[in-house]
Amino acid sequence: xxxxxxxEFEPQQAAILIFPERPGSWGYNAKPAQKVFAExxxxxxxxxxxxxxxSATTRPTAERLLDRENITLLDIPSDDAWxxxxxxxxxxxxxxxxVRGISWRFNAWGGTYDGLYAHWERDDAFAEExxxxxxxxxxxxxxFVLEGGSIHTDGEGTILTTESCLLSPGRNPxxxxxxxxxxxxxxxxxxxxxxxxxxxxxxxxxxxxxNVCAFIRPAEVVLAWTDDKNDPQYELSAAxxxxxxxxxxxxxxxxxxxxxxxxxxxxxxxxxxxxxxxxEEGEDTREVGERLAASYVNFFFANGIVLLPQFGGENAPSxxxxxxxxxxxxxxxxxxxxxxxxxxxxxxxxHCITQQIPEGVKL
Amino acid sequence: xxxxxxxEFEPQQAAILIFPERPGSWGYNAKPAQKVFAExxxxxxxxxxxxxxxSATTRPTAERLLDRENITLLDIPSDDAWxxxxxxxxxxxxxxxxVRGISWRFNAWGGTYDGLYAHWERDDAFAEExxxxxxxxxxxxxxFVLEGGSIHTDGEGTILTTESCLLSPGRNPxxxxxxxxxxxxxxxxxxxxxxxxxxxxxxxxxxxxxNVCAFIRPAEVVLAWTDDKNDPQYELSAAxxxxxxxxxxxxxxxxxxxxxxxxxxxxxxxxxxxxxxxxEEGEDTREVGERLAASYVNFFFANGIVLLPQFGGENAPSxxxxxxxxxxxxxxxxxxxxxxxxxxxxxxxxHCITQQIPEGVKL
Numbered sequence: 092x093x094x095x096x097x098x099e100f101e102p103q104q105a106a107i108l109i110f111p112e113r114p115g116s117w118g119y120n121a122k123p124a125q126k127v128f129a130e131x132x133x134x135x136x137x138x139x140x141x142x143x144x145x146s147a148t149t150r151p152t153a154e155r156l157l158d159r160e161n162i163t164l165l166d167i168p169s170d171d172a173w174x175x176x177x178x179x180x181x182x183x184x185x186x187x188x189x190v191r192g193i194s195w196r197f198n199a200w201g202g203t204y205d206g207l208y209a210h211w212e213r214d215d216a217f218a219e220e221x222x223x224x225x226x227x228x229x230x231x232x233x234x235f236v237l238e239g240g241s242i243h244t245d246g247e248g249t250i251l252t253t254e255s256c257l258l259s260p261g262r263n264p265x266x267x268x269x270x271x272x273x274x275x276x277x278x279x280x281x282x283x284x285x286x287x288x289x290x291x292x293x294x295x296x297x298x299x300x301x302n303v304c305a306f307i308r309p310a311e312v313v314l315a316w317t318d319d320k321n322d323p324q325y326e327l328s329a330a331x332x333x334x335x336x337x338x339x340x341x342x343x344x345x346x347x348x349x350x351x352x353x354x355x356x357x358x359x360x361x362x363x364x365x366x367x368x369x370x371e372e373g374e375d376t377r378e379v380g381e382r383l384a385a386s387y388v389n390f391f392f393a394n395g396i397v398l399l400p401q402f403g404g405e406n407a408p409s410x411x412x413x414x415x416x417x418x419x420x421x422x423x424x425x426x427x428x429x430x431x432x433x434x435x436x437x438x439x440x441x442h443c444i445t446q447q448i449p450e451g452v453k454l
Numbered sequence: 455x456x457x458x459x460x461x462e463f464e465p466q467q468a469a470i471l472i473f474p475e476r477p478g479s480w481g482y483n484a485k486p487a488q489k490v491f492a493e494x495x496x497x498x499x500x501x502x503x504x505x506x507x508x509s510a511t512t513r514p515t516a517e518r519l520l521d522r523e524n525i526t527l528l529d530i531p532s533d534d535a536w537x538x539x540x541x542x543x544x545x546x547x548x549x550x551x552x553v554r555g556i557s558w559r560f561n562a563w564g565g566t567y568d569g570l571y572a573h574w575e576r577d578d579a580f581a582e583e584x585x586x587x588x589x590x591x592x593x594x595x596x597x598f599v600l601e602g603g604s605i606h607t608d609g610e611g612t613i614l615t616t617e618s619c620l621l622s623p624g625r626n627p628x629x630x631x632x633x634x635x636x637x638x639x640x641x642x643x644x645x646x647x648x649x650x651x652x653x654x655x656x657x658x659x660x661x662x663x664x665n666v667c668a669f670i671r672p673a674e675v676v677l678a679w680t681d682d683k684n685d686p687q688y689e690l691s692a693a694x695x696x697x698x699x700x701x702x703x704x705x706x707x708x709x710x711x712x713x714x715x716x717x718x719x720x721x722x723x724x725x726x727x728x729x730x731x732x733x734e735e736g737e738d739t740r741e742v743g744e745r746l747a748a749s750y751v752n753f754f755f756a757n758g759i760v761l762l763p764q765f766g767g768e769n770a771p772s773x774x775x776x777x778x779x780x781x782x783x784x785x786x787x788x789x790x791x792x793x794x795x796x797x798x799x800x801x802x803x804x805h806c807i808t809q810q811i812p813e814g815v816k817l
Contacts, residue, residue, distance in 0.1 A: 092456070092457065092639070092640050092641075092643050093455070093456065094455065184640055186640075187636055187639070187640045189640050191593070219594070222594065222596070223594075226596060226597060227596060228593065228594055228595055228596040228598075228641075229593070229594040229596070230554070230591065230592070230593045230594070231582070231585065231586075231591055231592040231593070231594075232591055233585070233589060233590060233591040233592070233816070234589060235591075235817075270817065273550055273817055274817045276455070276550070277455050277547055277549075277550045277552050277817055278455075278591075280455050453596070454598075454633065454636055454637045454640055
């Protein structure tokens with residue numbers, strides 16, 4: 092057997108999302124977010140099957156907002172709605188085609204060190220429960236802490252990740268960088284890890300790679316960028332560019348980097364946003380004026396389409412620029428713009444709330 | 455990565471056993487069985503680490519009977535004491551050396567079709583809980599039903615199993631023989647499955663392979679045998695011999711078969727045995743005079759030693775014969791005879807109550 096994680100741009104059999112409800116992440120009873128999630132789910136379901144995890148509370152709304160066709164609702168408890176980070180990461184056996192889920196240890200992006208909520212038991216159990224209900228074999232990674240959003244792959248032996256996240260004391264402080272590389276390679280069937288130093292400024296996940304840099308095909312990435320040297324993002328993106336220019340992938344190829352500029356106007360928490368949240372004890376709170384980690388890199392490939400975040404309002408020109416760049420880079424795919432301001436307020440974006448299951452078989 | 459299940463005769467880091475207590479399996483409050491289990495655990499612990507699962511009830515007895523050195527007691531709930539069938543099956547990555555446990559679905563040897571007890575939830579959860587507590591990554595096999603005692607491997611790509619068990623309607627009735635082969639090969643990193651038609655007469659596991667035939671090294675097996683054509687075992691062993699003589703292993707080699715005669719006098723349930731049991735609702739019961747599936751093939755390799763079942767009493771000459779054959783076949787190992795009459799009364803033997811963890815690393 093020879094299991095590897097396929098690239099997200101490879102054919103998929105399904106996507107996984109979690110219907111949102113957490114009051115500290117999704118303001119105004121999560122109603123605005125639920126509408127955007129529903130749009131993303133219904134659009135995706137026209138290209139592949141979609142599994143949607145619901146609670147007793149969200150099920151009626153999900154049933155009302157979601158199309159019937161190609162969507163399966165599953166009753167799986169969760170602490171929030173970040174399927175990328177808590178749903179399984181899937182690998183496929185190149186010989187038999189069998190697809191398996193990996194269950195990583197999840198500690199809410201840093202556990203007691205700098206985690207974002209005080210309880211994450213349901214999120215930690217999510218991947219195994221999903222596999223059980225959906226009928227996929229599941230591999231547990233033991234005590235190794237990882238979120239799906241902190242890795243990308245080219246599907247050909249290369250893993251892309253960030254040092255700021257994977258080497259954070261809130262993840263696997265007992266492991267060396269080399270041990271972490273080895274664990275990633277064993278679990279994902281990869282040969283090489285490319286380390287970017289940083290991610291997006293003020294990204295509360297310790298700067299997940301999926302917000303700053305993504306493969307669009309092997310040996311080719313988009314990188315969140317700004318030319319404004321006074322923007323705190325400049326230094327972070329420049330450091331990533333330097334790392335990418337000085338590395339080769341698992342097959343020895345140089346990486347082509349396409350710059351994908353961030354919104355020209357920083358997206359910030361407003362007074363109106365803040366009024367909508369209800370924070371729990373021990374939960375990371377927000378403040379008015381706080382800059383959100385808005386980036387166009389946080390898109391999702393789903394069988395012939397790309398769902399691209401848009402922030403609207405004064406960033407409409409930035410939105411159009413990102414859309415045009417993506418259309419040019421991926422001329423064979425349909426690039427679908429999604430007004431995602433309500434998702435970035437929750438702390439992530441379209442890639443963070445989705446997880447793909449590659450094509451393959453259940454043995 | 456390239457995970458495969460090593461042969462039991464390869465180097466091991468540890469063994470797993472469960473301290474016995476079930477009143478319908480182990481008569482007279484399990485006291486006679488606990489003594490034999492303790493002897494096996496203490497002997498094994500002189501050659502490798504031993505993990506012993508205990509309950510709140512058995513822990514004090516286990517602490518009293520077991521040596522301190524090289525033994526770890528773990529509080530893991532179980533329905534009975536068959537570690538071979540409910541503990542993980544371990545595979546190792548040939549590149550990194552990482553060792554992982556596989557958790558199969560367990561249904562008490564046949565579920566509602568012909569299972570042996572009515573509740574098996576704790577046994578079904580045992581493998582994952584063991585991995586969690588002992589710190590090994592765990593692979594779940596999804597809904598695929600299998601017991602560890604129903605497979606053997608040469609560690610070089612060949613799996614040995616029995617049709618009577620794996621094709622029984624109580625296991626995976628929705629799968630074809632070819633699908634079962636493929637599933638075994640994917641999960642165990644193997645290339646070929648050798649099917650023996652049958653096992654040991656009256657073996658209530660649907661004739662597990664580990665009671666009838668075992669690899670002693672690649673391309674070489676011992677086969678439970680009788681020359682008595684009136685013995686119901688004759689036909690079963692003859693059918694296995696024919697299958698072995700007409701097959702090659704994954705590497706294309708013919709298999710050398712060594713006959714290992716069963717006890718000359720059938721081992722049967724006595725009136726005294728029966729008085730000791732307490733059966734639960736829905737549990738398979740025993741009867742006086744019932745023939746037990748006694749076989750010398752149910753031995754256990756543990757790093758330089760082999761623990762060989764002996765039945766004692768009128769079978770003392772058969773015991774010596776088996777001991778001499780095994781000493782001749784494995785001159786470099788210490789063959790340790792163990793008086794195992796109390797274990798066969800429970801329905802299995804030394805191999806059934808043990809499970810090995812191969813040498814390797816935790817990443």
